[in-house]
Amino acid sequence: MSTRISDLVDPVEGRVSARIYADEQIYDVEMERVFGRSWLFLAHESMLPKRGDYITTSMGDDPVVVVNRGDGEVAAFMNQCRHRGMRICRADQGNARAFTCSYHGWVYDLQGNLTQVPHEDDGYLGALDKSQMGALRVPRIANYRGFLFGCWDEKAPSFEDYLGDMAWYFDSFANRYENNEILGAPNRWTIECNWKFPSEQFATDVYHAETSHISALIAQGGDWVTADTKGLQFSSPGGHGTGFYLDDAPDMTDYGPAARQYRAESREREVERLGETRAVHVRGHNTIFPNFSFLIGTNTFRVWHPRGPHQIEVMTWTLGDADAPDEVKDAMRRNALRTFSAGGIFEAEDGENWAEIQDVLKGGRARRSSFDFTMGRGAAGTTEGYPGTTNNIYSEEAGRSFYRRWAQLMEEDQ
Amino acid sequence: MTTDAARPVAADLVLHHEVSQFLFREARLLDTRQFEEWLSMIAEDVRYVAPVRLARMPREDRKEFEPVGGGAHFDENKEDLAQRVRKVNTGRAWSEVPASRTRHLVTNIEVTAVEGDDYHVSSHFLLYRTRSATYQDQFAGARHDVLRRRSGGFGDLELAERTILLDQTVLLGNNLAVFL
Ligand code: FES
Ligand SMILES: [Fe+2]
Numbered sequence: 001m002s003t004r005i006s007d008l009v010d011p012v013e014g015r016v017s018a019r020i021y022a023d024e025q026i027y028d029v030e031m032e033r034v035f036g037r038s039w040l041f042l043a044h045e046s047m048l049p050k051r052g053d054y055i056t057t058s059m060g061d062d063p064v065v066v067v068n069r070g071d072g073e074v075a076a077f078m079n080q081c082r083h084r085g086m087r088i089c090r091a092d093q094g095n096a097r098a099f100t101c102s103y104h105g106w107v108y109d110l111q112g113n114l115t116q117v118p119h120e121d122d123g124y125l126g127a128l129d130k131s132q133m134g135a136l137r138v139p140r141i142a143n144y145r146g147f148l149f150g151c152w153d154e155k156a157p158s159f160e161d162y163l164g165d166m167a168w169y170f171d172s173f174a175n176r177y178e179n180n181e182i183l184g185a186p187n188r189w190t191i192e193c194n195w196k197f198p199s200e201q202f203a204t205d206v207y208h209a210e211t212s213h214i215s216a217l218i219a220q221g222g223d224w225v226t227a228d229t230k231g232l233q234f235s236s237p238g239g240h241g242t243g244f245y246l247d248d249a250p251d252m253t254d255y256g257p258a259a260r261q262y263r264a265e266s267r268e269r270e271v272e273r274l275g276e277t278r279a280v281h282v283r284g285h286n287t288i289f290p291n292f293s294f295l296i297g298t299n300t301f302r303v304w305h306p307r308g309p310h311q312i313e314v315m316t317w318t319l320g321d322a323d324a325p326d327e328v329k330d331a332m333r334r335n336a337l338r339t340f341s342a343g344g345i346f347e348a349e350d351g352e353n354w355a356e357i358q359d360v361l362k363g364g365r366a367r368r369s370s371f372d373f374t375m376g377r378g379a380a381g382t383t384e385g386y387p388g389t390t391n392n393i394y395s396e397e398a399g400r401s402f403y404r405r406w407a408q409l410m411e412e413d414q
Numbered sequence: 415m416t417t418d419a420a421r422p423v424a425a426d427l428v429l430h431h432e433v434s435q436f437l438f439r440e441a442r443l444l445d446t447r448q449f450e451e452w453l454s455m456i457a458e459d460v461r462y463v464a465p466v467r468l469a470r471m472p473r474e475d476r477k478e479f480e481p482v483g484g485g486a487h488f489d490e491n492k493e494d495l496a497q498r499v500r501k502v503n504t505g506r507a508w509s510e511v512p513a514s515r516t517r518h519l520v521t522n523i524e525v526t527a528v529e530g531d532d533y534h535v536s537s538h539f540l541l542y543r544t545r546s547a548t549y550q551d552q553f554a555g556a557r558h559d560v561l562r563r564r565s566g567g568f569g570d571l572e573l574a575e576r577t578i579l580l581d582q583t584v585l586l587g588n589n590l591a592v593f594l
Pocket of ligand 1 (some may be wrong): 081082083084085086102103104105106157
């Protein structure tokens, strides 16, 4: 690439070139260097309870199959036949004993090994080494509290090291309930925007909420934070970020009376599991670099799958407390849907903003502009009781870290 | 979702006309953004659901749509719908500012069952939507509605149940900030 990444991203000064969101060449490099080396969310183990249960998803823009192998392990492999590249699995989810390619009939087992080839003897004259022709395996899979992440890079750090201090914050979501359960199949939709807009927003940006989401806040009639409400943002050298309020976290949710009562009781258990600080305060917006985000409180988590520089496919799920009564689970599920899904009263405005920015970036002069990330610059520090680097919630510390990490990966040769 | 194979009942012409007029009026109110009026057509105990659709292999066909209580685009009661109307009426619901221009085309209307004051009605819809200068999206699908007679007078029906079966599995649109 003729342009140096360091000319495009300046995390110290807090400037990011608009080009990084709209340039095809940059996109190609980031698929290889960012998505090729990062840990990417695959599935939650509760989505695949039985042997042969599978879902199809993506790692970056590559389709993958994630399967329960039946031996307590999960396999993930590229959804691409080694013969001519046909998709091996063509459903969104289901249960299979094997995957048969619909082009010439090659058969792959639950681990992606090639097991049967039509006309192996008279066609290939027995010369096809099936052991070398399995679907491209995701070589590394980590199971973190039931959340399965995969990584193409054999040399990448372990998932725990990759998370670093973010693990403490992620636990506030992943370890809040004794048992997690995913409440239903994901909502999926497309947004005409670059994947970095939503990823960055969930890492660093509570700032937008009062403006972007004012209509939903009014419609809900709930209390919202006042000017005196204090909060913190955590930023990570790994590019992860989270922001949350230090007051008893404002609950944007309304789960209904039965659920509210259950949630009130379950808070005691949450405090026991997570400690007061996390149970009560660390309940905000979060991104695990590069494209896995979650909101505690509304219990949604999502992957922003890149689909070229100008489009994403969103997959969002609702996390539920597996031990809650059905009525409560249902209230949590419905609440997540009506706030944060394609039809969610909060979600809609975010996509609107990202898509409009992307549309502006069709302009050549617009692409040469740079965006401002100076909020809270120079004010990062530490806060007793909170791991890692922190800053005011109204800062863009985590945004600067997100792009610092992005630039590092983009510049490093393998 | 059981009504797909149902034959139309021998609804008389007047009933069929009444049901059709109800759906057409609803479409007009939505497309002219008379959302309060639209709400007045909805029963207090309404259930408004759009289950998530999945691509499935043939032997798992029957699991194509998420069950009640599973993944959904909408699973709303009257207050949820009213909340959406309040939201859009703030004038600051940016995903609808400036407003979308929408066209609800409702066709293939069949009365599939009559149970007392309840009419089970199946129909198809195409929602065309355009906003800004060039943006457009389209959602097509089936609706399975239960329309309930309120008073006995012609046309005095309410929407008591709606199940929306969208054709897309991955919705091709930036959001669903419109009513289906
Ligand atoms: S492409 Fe799969 S068998 Fe030929
Ligand atoms: Fe938002």
